[in-house]
Amino acid sequence: MGISNLRPAISCISLLALYISLCTITPTSSTSLQNGFIKCLHRNTKVDFPLEKTFFTPERNSSSFIEVLESTAQNQRFLTKSVPKPGFIFTPVHESHVQASVICSKKLGIHLRVRSGGHDYEGLSYVSQIETPFVLIDLSKLRHTNVDIEDNSVWVQAGATVGELYYRIAEKSKIHGVPAGLCSSLGIGGHITGGAYGALMRKYGLAADNVLDAKIVDANGELLDRTAMGEDLFWAIRGGGGASFGIIIAWKIKLVPVPKVVTVFNITKTLEQDVEHKILSKWQLVADKLVEELFIRVQFRVAGSNGNKTVTTSYRGQFLGKKGTLLKVMKKGFPELGLTQKDCFEMSWIESTLYNAGFPTGSIEVLLQAKSPLGKAYFKGKSDFVTKPIPTLGLKGMFKRLIEEDASFMIWTPYGGKMSQIHESEIPFPHRNGTIFKILYYTSWPENEKRPNRHIKWIRELYNYMMPYVSSNPRQAYVNYRDLDLGKNKKNSKKNYIKAQIWGGKYFKNNFNRLVKIKTKVDPENFFRHEQSIPRLTLSKLGL
Numbered sequence: 001m002g003i004s005n006l007r008p009a010i011s012c013i014s015l016l017a018l019y020i021s022l023c024t025i026t027p028t029s030s031t032s033l034q035n036g037f038i039k040c041l042h043r044n045t046k047v048d049f050p051l052e053k054t055f056f057t058p059e060r061n062s063s064s065f066i067e068v069l070e071s072t073a074q075n076q077r078f079l080t081k082s083v084p085k086p087g088f089i090f091t092p093v094h095e096s097h098v099q100a101s102v103i104c105s106k107k108l109g110i111h112l113r114v115r116s117g118g119h120d121y122e123g124l125s126y127v128s129q130i131e132t133p134f135v136l137i138d139l140s141k142l143r144h145t146n147v148d149i150e151d152n153s154v155w156v157q158a159g160a161t162v163g164e165l166y167y168r169i170a171e172k173s174k175i176h177g178v179p180a181g182l183c184s185s186l187g188i189g190g191h192i193t194g195g196a197y198g199a200l201m202r203k204y205g206l207a208a209d210n211v212l213d214a215k216i217v218d219a220n221g222e223l224l225d226r227t228a229m230g231e232d233l234f235w236a237i238r239g240g241g242g243a244s245f246g247i248i249i250a251w252k253i254k255l256v257p258v259p260k261v262v263t264v265f266n267i268t269k270t271l272e273q274d275v276e277h278k279i280l281s282k283w284q285l286v287a288d289k290l291v292e293e294l295f296i297r298v299q300f301r302v303a304g305s306n307g308n309k310t311v312t313t314s315y316r317g318q319f320l321g322k323k324g325t326l327l328k329v330m331k332k333g334f335p336e337l338g339l340t341q342k343d344c345f346e347m348s349w350i351e352s353t354l355y356n357a358g359f360p361t362g363s364i365e366v367l368l369q370a371k372s373p374l375g376k377a378y379f380k381g382k383s384d385f386v387t388k389p390i391p392t393l394g395l396k397g398m399f400k401r402l403i404e405e406d407a408s409f410m411i412w413t414p415y416g417g418k419m420s421q422i423h424e425s426e427i428p429f430p431h432r433n434g435t436i437f438k439i440l441y442y443t444s445w446p447e448n449e450k451r452p453n454r455h456i457k458w459i460r461e462l463y464n465y466m467m468p469y470v471s472s473n474p475r476q477a478y479v480n481y482r483d484l485d486l487g488k489n490k491k492n493s494k495k496n497y498i499k500a501q502i503w504g505g506k507y508f509k510n511n512f513n514r515l516v517k518i519k520t521k522v523d524p525e526n527f528f529r530h531e532q533s534i535p536r537l538t539l540s541k542l543g544l
């Protein structure tokens with residue numbers, strides 16, 4: 001189907017750019033690109049790689065190429081025909097293959113993109129819209145997890161998913177966990193580079209706050225652990241964003257205690273049921289101040305159909321403890337929600353990860369499938385941080401906008417607790433004390449949507465509307481909710497560095513400057529680069 005249409009575009013673009021002479025000899029550009037790469041790999045690794053299982057080109061076996069490309073790509077916007085495709089995909093089966101990939105890409109002048117779980121909001125892990133040709137190094141076959149209860153830690157390879165990590169821990173112990181994301185299909189590799197929050201964040205912080213060690217392949221193809229990389233680089237990779245400093249092979253994360261019984265609930269209110277937004281306003285006052293064991297997110301979703309639409313607000317909670325205690329906490333701190341016995345479900349921590357990921361209760365084996373019930377979508381997301389409660393008037397306008405969009409969706413995630421106790425510069429992730437909650441704005445649309453841009457326009461307008469109600473100077477954003485709009489409204493500013501200071505300030509506040517210094521030191525040639533990678537400091541960029 002679409003594949004045959006794709007083929008000429010890929011061959012010609014990649015060829016014309018690099019191998020003009022080869023182009024006239026052979027029409028199979030990706031294959032020749034790949035052949036040079038394979039030869040080089042053989043010279044740089046002793047560990048064999050079965051070609052038919054590790055290399056995928058558009059020419060050689062289109063169906064498997066498309067299958068592998070699409071396998072973990074979450075944002076279908078970046079899989080459509082007009083979006084550039086990698087020249088080939090390589091799926092390393094040994095860490096030395098990643099080292100050799102860096103060495104060979106450098107030698108052959110091939111730009112690479114690296115993917116762990118494929119959740120990047122802007123598809124940066126599998127698409128480059130700025131460099132041709134590019135290839136995809138997909139780490140999905142490096143997914144070993146080694147839980148060490150004695151040592152209270154786990155080594156997990158980049159290609160493992162969050163769900164898999166939770167499952168492997170629960171196999172060994174019912175009273176240990178790891179604070180990471182809610183969605184089970186997230187890739188450990190990319191996820192932790194941006195911070196990684198989840199239901200344990202108010203008690204234990206982010207996954208990045210609990211990283212003890214890491215293995216990374218740097219721009220020279222060296223494999224480094226914490227001692228070898230040094231504390232600067234080790235600081236930068238724990239929240240400084242993906243694919244700027246090297247390729248993470250594995251993380252070592254501290255295990256945290258979880259109780260045998262946790263309690264979850266999900267209470268949904270329609271607009272009509274929350275008169276004058278009283279419940280939502282109270283949530284804003286208490287969400288970051290309740291006991292650290294309690295994590296209550298709010299999900300907003302448009303419901304109903306034409307002419308009869310409403311927005312539902314679901315309060316989805318997880319409490320590290322039994323329901324009796326939870327009911328007391330809620331009665332004291334948030335009685336307006338009206339939580340009762342029958343709303344509460346007691347379960348093990350591992351079952352709660354299933355629940356948080358949106359699976360129906362049942363077998364936890366589904367955590368091993370690299371799929372999540374949220375599923376793939378054509379989507380655009382944006383983020384904000386809120387430091388003072390949004391007044392009722394602000395909420396009214398927000399709901400008015402939510403109800404106008406077909407599939408509007410929003411999540412408010414509470415901060416406070418451990419998140420406030422960690423200093424802003426401890427790791428690059430700076431959104432700490434003073435943050436009440438984070439907003440995720442999200443919209444999606446069906447494949448056959450004729451005018452996808454109207455949804456993107458809608459979300460940008462909502463974002464503009466929210467400006468007076470959210471953090472400012474800088475207006476902060478979560479780097480793991482990658483947003484290429486940021487810095488763009490510097491009209492035709494050709495100076496990428498100026499744009500970078502805008503998004504850099506939003507994602508990292510003052511930590512951006514240290515990230516730039518470290519980048520300049522560890523990757524002076526800017527080998528690891530993408531649309532929003534950390535820039536190097538050069539004299540020309542300083543205007544000197």
Ligand SMILES: Cc1cc2nc3c(=O)[nH]c(=O)nc-3n(C[C@H](O)[C@H](O)[C@H](O)COP(=O)(O)OP(=O)(O)OC[C@H]3O[C@@H](n4cnc5c(N)ncnc54)[C@H](O)[C@@H]3O)c2cc1C
Binds near residue numbers: 187195241
């Ligand atoms: C449905 C959905 C749910 C989400 N839920 C949460 C959540 O609960 N909590 C949360 O914190 N975030 C959440 N996110 C955001 C998520 O953390 C980021 O998208 C994260 O970057 C995903 O990591 P990945 O490996 O899956 O993605 P990828 O797309 O594979 O990678 C993301 C970025 O990191 C780079 N990268 C990938 N692997 C490596 C590596 N091994 N070394 C260096 N760089 C690498 C990529 O090139 C890319 O730039 C969610 C996203 C989606 C789409």
Ligand SMILES: *[C@@H]1O[C@H](CO)[C@@H](O)[C@H](O)[C@H]1NC(C)=O
Binds near residue numbers: 052061063
């Ligand atoms: C092409 O890939 C598919 C799916 O991975 C596989 O089943 C098939 O055997 C491959 N065909 C060839 C000719 O390699």
Ligand SMILES: *[C@@H]1O[C@H](CO)[C@@H](O)[C@H](O)[C@H]1NC(C)=O
Binds near residue numbers: 304308
């Ligand atoms: C509109 O929605 C309400 C509640 O969701 C429902 O009770 C009512 O029947 C709906 N009306 C129409 C015309 O669909």
Ligand SMILES: *[C@@H]1O[C@H](CO)[C@@H](O)[C@H](O)[C@H]1NC(C)=O
Binds near residue numbers: 314
């Ligand atoms: C929470 O409740 C709402 C409304 O009943 C529902 O739409 C949503 O799917 C529920 N979420 C979970 C995870 O149970």
Ligand SMILES: *[C@@H]1O[C@H](CO)[C@@H](O)[C@H](O)[C@H]1NC(C)=O
Binds near residue numbers: 421433
């Ligand atoms: C957080 O900020 C508040 C208000 O500025 C301050 O009173 C409090 O001590 C801070 N907490 C920490 C842990 O730094």
